[in-house]
Amino acid sequence: MIRHIVMWKLKDEAEGASKEKNAQKLKLILEGLRTNIEEINAVEVGIQTNPDSDEALDVVLICDFETELDFQMYTRNAHHQKAISFIESVADKRFYVDYKVDM
Numbered sequence: 001m002i003r004h005i006v007m008w009k010l011k012d013e014a015e016g017a018s019k020e021k022n023a024q025k026l027k028l029i030l031e032g033l034r035t036n037i038e039e040i041n042a043v044e045v046g047i048q049t050n051p052d053s054d055e056a057l058d059v060v061l062i063c064d065f066e067t068e069l070d071f072q073m074y075t076r077n078a079h080h081q082k083a084i085s086f087i088e089s090v091a092d093k094r095f096y097v098d099y100k101v102d103m
Contacts, residue, residue: 039070
């Protein structure tokens with residue numbers, strides 16, 4: 001299984017909305033990917049509950065895929081590309097890790 005974890009630091013304001021509103025919108029978009037992309041086995045999206053530190057990131061995505069090919073299909077999917085377009089407009093920084101999970 002492949003696990004894909006991405007974390008973002010959002011801009012204070014973007015797309016005419018606050019960081020908090022954009023975090024909520026991003027959560028809805030990312031959770032909706034599972035409906036539209038059959039290769040996703042599981043998806044979890046979290047919003048930072050303790051944003052007081054400058055080191056704190058704002059949103060995290062955790063997705064699981066059965067195979068490397070499923071993950072590649074996900075990255076090429078039009079719904080994923082649309083999500084990336086929104087993310088690029090609201091995010092300041094992005095960190096990620098993709099790794100194999102031994103079952």
